[in-house]
Amino acid sequence: MKILVINCGSSSLKYQLIDMEGETVMAKGLCERIGIPGSRLKHEVPGKEDYVVETDLPDHSVAVKLVFDALTGEYGVVKSVDEIGAIGHRVLHGSNRFTESIIVNDEVKKVIRECFDLGPLHNPANLMGIEACEKVVPGKKNVAVFDTTFGMTLPEKAYYYAIPKEYYDKYAIRRYGFHGTSHAYVSQETIRFGGLDPEKAKVIVCHLGNGASISASIGGKAVDTSMGLTPLEGLIMGTRSGDIDGGVIQFIANHENKTVDEVLNILNKKSGVLGMTGISSDFRDIENAAEEGNHMAKVALDAFRYRVAKYIGSYVAAMNGVDAISFTAGVGENDKVTRQIVIDEYFSYLGAKIDPERNNVRGKERLISTDDSKVKIFLIPTNEELAIARDTKRLIEA
Ligand code: ADP
Numbered sequence: 001m002k003i004l005v006i007n008c009g010s011s012s013l014k015y016q017l018i019d020m021e022g023e024t025v026m027a028k029g030l031c032e033r034i035g036i037p038g039s040r041l042k043h044e045v046p047g048k049e050d051y052v053v054e055t056d057l058p059d060h061s062v063a064v065k066l067v068f069d070a071l072t073g074e075y076g077v078v079k080s081v082d083e084i085g086a087i088g089h090r091v092l093h094g095s096n097r098f099t100e101s102i103i104v105n106d107e108v109k110k111v112i113r114e115c116f117d118l119g120p121l122h123n124p125a126n127l128m129g130i131e132a133c134e135k136v137v138p139g140k141k142n143v144a145v146f147d148t149t150f151g152m153t154l155p156e157k158a159y160y161y162a163i164p165k166e167y168y169d170k171y172a173i174r175r176y177g178f179h180g181t182s183h184a185y186v187s188q189e190t191i192r193f194g195g196l197d198p199e200k201a202k203v204i205v206c207h208l209g210n211g212a213s214i215s216a217s218i219g220g221k222a223v224d225t226s227m228g229l230t231p232l233e234g235l236i237m238g239t240r241s242g243d244i245d246g247g248v249i250q251f252i253a254n255h256e257n258k259t260v261d262e263v264l265n266i267l268n269k270k271s272g273v274l275g276m277t278g279i280s281s282d283f284r285d286i287e288n289a290a291e292e293g294n295h296m297a298k299v300a301l302d303a304f305r306y307r308v309a310k311y312i313g314s315y316v317a318a319m320n321g322v323d324a325i326s327f328t329a330g331v332g333e334n335d336k337v338t339r340q341i342v343i344d345e346y347f348s349y350l351g352a353k354i355d356p357e358r359n360n361v362r363g364k365e366r367l368i369s370t371d372d373s374k375v376k377i378f379l380i381p382t383n384e385e386l387a388i389a390r391d392t393k394r395l396i397e398a
Contacts, residue, residue: 008129088392092122094146150180177225209329238281309346
């Protein structure tokens with residue numbers, strides 16, 4: 001069976017067609033600048049030259065139509081859409097209404113719509129992607145895979161905020177966590193690859209990309225995760241502040257004559273390592289600047305790694321132990337210095353030790369700790385598309 005995975009942003013649409021037999025990518029691509037002048041599709045088929053179409057993409061339906069044309073046309077990989085079993089959609093927020101991925105129907109779409117103010121940047125676009133597929137390939141099953149369902153197993157002590165309970169009752173304000181498909185995939189892959197106990201393994205996953213979060217799970221089930229009601233909570237990120245005293249919001253709003261929305265926009269888009277340095281949200285730029293002697297770039301890197309370590313430490317406490325720590329996503333998979341500093345400088349008391357030679361690797365599944373390390377440390381590349389495709393296949397076959 002072949003599954004199409006779609007990840008819609010407000011002006012972009014990423015896709016992968018996966019053949020589930022060998023779990024191989026048959027084609028993947030990206031529609032950019034949807035609704036903006038200069039839109040285009042880039043379609044990649046392994047072993048072939050990229051196929052680029054520069055054409056007007058006024059909305060997501062036109063983009064989805066172009067994707068299906070690319071998949072079935074001259075540069076295509078299937079003869080007709082009939083070969084595609086179903087479509088899996090990444091959806092950011094499912095509130096506490098969905099504890100699992102689900103086949104889309106009117107009720108599911110209604111809940112995705114009700115969650116617009118919990119995921120204002122993503123949920124509207126995710127729904128547009130689903131509705132575009134319904135229009136372009138009617139009758140094809142669509143599956144919604146939520147970023148929030150991994151966090152649905154959190155115990156009450158981890159998901160309640162210490163605010164008046166009425167806000168939970170009225171609005172379901174609680175900690176949800178994001179990057180759920182990545183945390184679920186990497187924690188399970190850590191157990192499989194590391195030969196750990198599938199029921200009892202205590203695993204911490206550090207998803208360190210532009211957006212960054214950490215999870216603790218036992219037997220693949222989340223017990224805590226660092227993002228909250230929205231992706232703002234937790235680690236220092238490319239442009240997000242992560243944990244912050246709410247008083248800062250009030251202070252900036254009062255002194256700079258800004259609304260709460262404007263301050264939140266600053267905390268989401270202009271903070272993190274970008275805000276601290278004024279240089280860039282890209283960690284490579286920050287590392288280069290630090291090497292050239294820029295003081296705040298060095299501080300931002302130190303602060304980022306320190307926050308990662310503090311979360312790992314608290315999750316060791318949350319689980320009363322840890323069997324494995326896995327690094328994933330852009331920084332986690334590529335930046336050996338961050339991995340080495342986080343483990344060696346903060347967790348030697350646990351007997352955790354990075355093996356410098358094993359750690360000298362990028363983007364490959366590998367054990368990177370020494371043989372005598374008391375905690376196994378892994379690099380596990382994330383694969384959110386495959387996780388979405390697996391869930392989609394499981395649901396439509398059920
Ligand atoms: P997202 O999906 O959240 O946009 P990614 O997981 O793609 O993020 O990660 C992107 C980040 O990874 C960028 O900030 C980039 O600088 C960082 N990155 C990629 N390669 C390296 C590297 N060799 N060293 C440090 N950071 C890297």
